[in-house]
Amino acid sequence: MASQSVLTPQSEDFPRWYQDVVAKAEMADNGPVRGTMVIRPYGYAIWERMQSEMDARIKSTGAKNAYFPLFIPESYLSKEAEHVAGFSPELAVVTHAGGEKLAEPVVVRPTSETVVGEFMAKWIQSYRDLPLLLNQWANVVRWELRPRLFLRSSEFLWQEGHTAHATNEDASAYAQRIHLEVYNDFLVNVLAAPTYLGIKPPSERFAGAINSMTCEGMMRDGKALQMATTHELGQNFAKAFDIYYQSEDGQAELCHTTSWGASTRLVGGLIMTHGDDAGLLVPPRLAPVQVVVVTVRDEPEVNEAADRVAKSLLDAGVRVEVDRGRASFGRRITDWEIKGVPLRVEVGPRDLAQGIVTVVRRDNGEKSTHGLEELVGVVPTMLEAFQRDLFASAQDYLVANTHDVTSVTEAIDAAKDGFARLDWDLVAGEGESELNAQAVSVRCLQRRDGSMPVSDEEGDLVCLVAKSY
RNA sequence: CGGGAAGUAGCGCAGCUUGGUUAGCGCGCCUGGUUUGGGACCAGGAGGCCGCGGGUUCGAAUCCCGCCUUCCCGACCA
Incomplete structure (x- = not known):
């Protein structure tokens, strides 16, 4: 160990420690436009290792890679009410191109549910075309008010999966499979990052989803980081984009879709899950240099x-x-x-x-x-x-920084330097606002045995609450 | 986007209060030499639109206004 620290110690100033590591490990720099990020070779090598590990797992679930365009007609976003409401504040919109004002503004994709939906509708004719399992590796743009390298940048890299299924059961089963066999398996076995697997409360769901699953990690300052998410979109996007298939008995039926993603935020998660005062610690299965x-x-x-x-x-x-x-x-x-x-x-x-x-x-x-x-x-x-x-x-x-508590007040106290776990019934509704007022949020809902519920309507659930990135 | 702090060499900072020749220091960088088992040392050297724009002034890093960027704390989100 270094006798004398070259980095700000974690205990002295954790955010500064994080920035020191990012800079001195030569991971990334700020780009010239606020919120943008230059990923340096060592940081990118780590991301490439993440990509290759996740890509192999994604492919083994049967999904195939494709590529959809960066630019999306603004009108597409508006087709799904919750989706547009959720994303419009962070959209980057192109109004001029080729030296002229565009007839219809074009948005830079914040995510691709809408374009993918449009093409799913075109490609899916019959139940024989289902399930349609797509994935793409791409950059997306979400204009950020408070950017931080890797954790929250206005442009970031990720993989986004989009699938369409004949039944809700099939969509749900596939989403669970992605969540467990791709994300959680990668996080636990490659990133060496333990997670709380659960579903998001309705207030924290993806815009347009009927259920969002999360792999919630704990950083060395006790804050939570959502490391990956999987969404069941029900028939919301299918309705908005007319994604129908003809069933065996000749009826037109709406598809059930899912989407799921993991981003360069994982690099930030890696830093804060394992790093110490001497710098980064990269698990061997992930390390570009072992x-x-x-x-x-x-x-x-x-x-x-x-x-x-x-x-x-x-x-x-x-x-x-x-x-x-x-x-x-x-x-x-x-x-x-x-x-x-x-x-x-x-x-x-x-x-x-x-x-x-x-x-x-x-x-x-x-x-x-x-x-x-x-x-x-x-x-x-x-x-x-x-x-x-x-x-x-x-x-x-x-485990040491997750505290079982029996009231919202205790939960707020425990969230100062870790997670709190308590009955969801104690929080749902008013409790959630109380937590939010203290910058604490419900990270996920779990069953009492720690397993992932199918829906928040299951009853007898517990929730994990924490401050988060 | 609200509240706070800050922008001077690649990085970290001093100088600004009280405007006045060539703007300093440490680390890093370059050259040469000595070194090398836990951030080596000596000598020489390069490197600055003092964040950007405007204003005040005989004169601005220093005073005033606007903007941009960074960091922290929130709200919004992967």
């Missing part, structure tokens, strides 16, 4: 040994990088710690003389030495142990 091989001295034998070590790890399928930079040893390892690379292999003349290298874990600073030839064998094991420990420690934090 092992950094650092030379202790700039000497030919050391450099050659470092290259050999890296080559052998690379051949074993480990994502590895060699650092034989000219900066001092201390400086270089501090920089890699800020970037959160899980394992550091130190190659120096003293160790080499004994035929060994030193391996250091980023999370606890634990050092161990290994023979050059046995390293390839132990590294994958150490990476898996690191992955498990990281999840376990985040899980402990989540």
